[in-house]
Amino acid sequence: MPLLELRDVDSFYGSVQALKGLTLHVDEHEIVTLLGANGAGKSTTLRTISGLNTAARGEITFKGTRIDRLTPETIVRLGIAHVPEGRRIFPGLTVTENILLGASSRPGLKRSAMMDEVEQMFGIFPDLKRLEGALGWSLSGGQQQMLAVARGLMAQPRLLLLDEPSLGLAPIVVQALFAVIRQIRERGTTILLVEQNANMALSVADRGYVLETGSLTVEGSPKELLGNEDVRAAYLGGRREKPLTTSA
Amino acid sequence: MTPHGGASVSAFARLRSRIPAPVVPVLLALLVLPFVPFVHVLSSYALNIFMQASTFAVAVLGLAVVLGYTGQMNLAQAAFFGIGAYAVGLGTVAWGLSFWTALVVGVIASSAFGCVVGLTTIRLGGRYLAMITIACQQMFDFVMLNWVEFSRGPDGIAGIPRPSLFGHVLADDREYLLLCAVVLYAVIFALWWLPDTRLGRDMKAVRENELAAEVTGVHTLRVKVIAFTLSAALAGVGGAFYAAGFAYISPDNFNFARSIEFLTMALLGGSQSPFGAGIGTVLLILLPEWLRFLKQIYLAAYGLSVILIMVFMPEGIWGLLCAAWQRIAKPQRASAVEVPRLALDIATSDPAPILRVQDLKMHFGGLKAVDGVDLQVSRGTVHALIGPNGSGKTTTLNVLNGIYKPTSGRIFIESEDVTALAPHDRAARGVGRTFQNIRLFPALSALENVMVGAQRRNNPIRAGDAALRERALSALDFVGLLDQAGTEVKNLPYGHRRLVEIARALAGHPKLLFLDEPAAGLNLTEKGELVVLLRRLRAAHGLTIFLIEHDMKLIESVADRITVINFGKKIAEGTPAEVLRHPEVIAAYLGEPAHAAA
């Protein structure tokens, strides 16, 4: 049974229908990536899963239970953590405080146990350790992204939803970020990754879906997708002489 | 109940058509009402009630203008009412003026203060405005109570005489009431007429979406100042007649509690209609009379009713009546109408670029959203601005449009430096714009939305309402929505709303059209239609189009030239063929290829 399943989901962003009959699934321990151009509906998909948007039609099941009518606070307690687009760390709180609040879905945790987990996070994100007292707004884009992921992991989720983590980040930072993403999967968390950066996403993913104006157009393994004209078409339109390259 | 139909129909006939048949007898009854006391004896107490109702109603109508039509909060209406009242009180009792002279003084004084309050919106709006007006009201209370030499303080002014008309003093309450009724009806008629005028449409535009109004060419500051001035003037009129009617005034007639009363009357009846304002006033004056024994609790109920009105019927009683009417009445069938073709032609002979951007920088604190962008757009071309998410495209467009003032750099439209111009001034020079998240005026009809666009200054059309209407209809016809002219845009499907927004921009006969993700949310068919539309605009009419888009297929189909930005800087420029194959562009979008080792 898949960990997460969407069946025939319609979702609206304001009055625009952003998702049309979307069906996809994520199995445990996978990294699945959702690709597509801007406006294709990738972010809306994650928002609908985490409860920020309500699905107008269709079903979303997590570990066998329907979650499509639940609130975000409940869904995170069930084991899905959403790291939304634009990082959205709490600007007026410190790095440590941001990370601590990530555990808000796990009440009854003693302060000392929480601080232990924070130290563990610093193990995964060493850069953050030396910034532990800095306020959120003062961090660079890359540091904020790392912080947002650390905060998401504090919920100890079964499934981590990552929305455009590479947005606005310099290439070398993106490399480091994706190394961390691999590490997270090794620790046992399943990841659904939304990315505009198809190359990087396909370099870590086990499977990928391509969205275009709210519907799935292509599905497959990274190898299948990288050579696929339709993927490039989804992003840049039209056929090209050169296919996408897989490595430098 | 907005009119649409042949542009050649006269304004009066159109207004007549707005009155549903069952209402006519009610209107006639109302016209006859002020004469009733001459025929059937009423107690002087009852006459006083009606006098209070009619003078208050004029002030509440003022609130309808500023709050209902223009959407601006005004909690100082009682102060303006008081200025009019004190002008008459002091004028006739202390300074020996005639009522009519004092009335004029009062209206001028209250208008002047209204104008000043309106000017404060230059910096502040929304809740700040609420606080400013409360503070003004409190200051008025304070001055009137304490500046005893001027205002006679808490003792008030007694013995205010009635006015005389053609030598005859209106000492008879019934005659005075007749005069008040005449004034009230005249104001109601004027306010009923107002929404259908240029100013009225501008006001509604400001209420519905101030940013869109500004960008479409409405001088939003001027409209707000006019609204406040008008509101204060009306309150002054009401106050003047109140003073002469009741012969005695004191500061606690015009305090903050009174302002809240006026507000509640406006909200209960329906602030967006003069009839609503009237209904609300009458109800809230008569109600305590019927519930006199509950006086103390009644005031508390006032407060509670405000909350309940906001939660359950924000459009007031009139809103409820209109909604019920719309359910019962047959929908007006759109009559087939002949409209002339939309004149859109722009000369393209001048070889100089129509838009030139020089080293544009837009920094928000430490964030460099736009970091030194140069570009030129040739006349009569379609120029696209693309880049990955967060690259600075929309910010660039907003700066070009005048919504943000750039940190540094210059913008030239038709070789004129427009860097410091407000958006409505750019619209007056032929710049049109649509928004990524469609900014229409939701409660207005498609026709009215487009007419606001046609109203922009320097639009090369004939003067007069008929020409505006015709232009708007032509624009709707151009995008294929002529039959939807009378529909409120909030009821239109998404794709149609996008088209109305484009029609609104085209109605202003633009030279330069800024489109922010026009294809966002459109399905494949609608996108195809959009491409056809854009091509027509460029080829057949000479418009220059500058657009942001993500849909590359669409861009390839229409763009002559593309500029690519990333991290606020230009990274490529050229024809679609050149740009979309450029390795840096591909890398910006699809990402750097993964390296084996970091």
Next chain:
Amino acid sequence: MNGLSFNIQVLFSGLAVGSIYALVSLGLVLIIRTTNVVNFAQGDFAMLGAYAMLTMFSVLRLPYFLSILLALVVMGIFGIAFNYGVYYPLRNRSYLPVLISTLGAAIFMQNTILALFGPQPAPLAKVFSSQGIEIGGVFLDSQYLVILGVTAAAVAFQYFLFEHTLLGKKLQATSQDKDMARLVGIRTAWMIAITFIYSAMLGGLAGILVGPILFVSTGMAGVIALKAFSSTVIGGFGDVTGAIVGGLLLGVVESFGAAYISVPYKDAFGFLLLFVFLLVRPQGIFGERIAEKA
């Protein structure tokens, strides 16, 4: 009294009155930060607190400090009622309906109290029966001292709550990014309710403290509300430190204005200060620039 001690006297009373403004303003700012709502009924919280105190102490004749406690409990309950009755039904609408609703709530509260207690201002006993102490030619009124002390304690408590407890962090997170707070599992609806409860209690406390000085009447609500708004604007709309600094500044300006220029017109100085800020620096001392996104 020599010039220096006179000025210190004026400063002292200015700070004391300013503290009241600061307390009410603090509650106002907290509500603005968490819900983006400007609560026009904030002054009425002060009035209600004073009347609750009056009921407990003067009417029911309960011991003084027990009365304060009970009055605060009443305010807490009222805060819950306000949250669910006035804010909650309108939480998704634009600012105008909510603003008008809080106005309605203010009128409702004032007139209910008026109906129950009548229009006569009632006296309320000070905390300490002694008049005050004198230090070096300056007379320090005991109630003013209490006000300063309590305000300092409230500010300290607030600081402790926000900086050193997890609840405080959750409250801050809710006000900084409500949706994100929900995504990490913070029950934002409770956070907002807590904010209203706390603000109502702060307002009520201010009323209890200032009651002995101003006399308890329904007129208190309007006067205090306006001063609180002015403080918030001057200090910086939405800034917690600003609320306190703004309140103290306003109190001091009024005090010096009354002492040196004219007593009856002392309110006018407050207005003047407010107007100057609104026209010249609407974001206040600590606030950020006000801008609208396209």
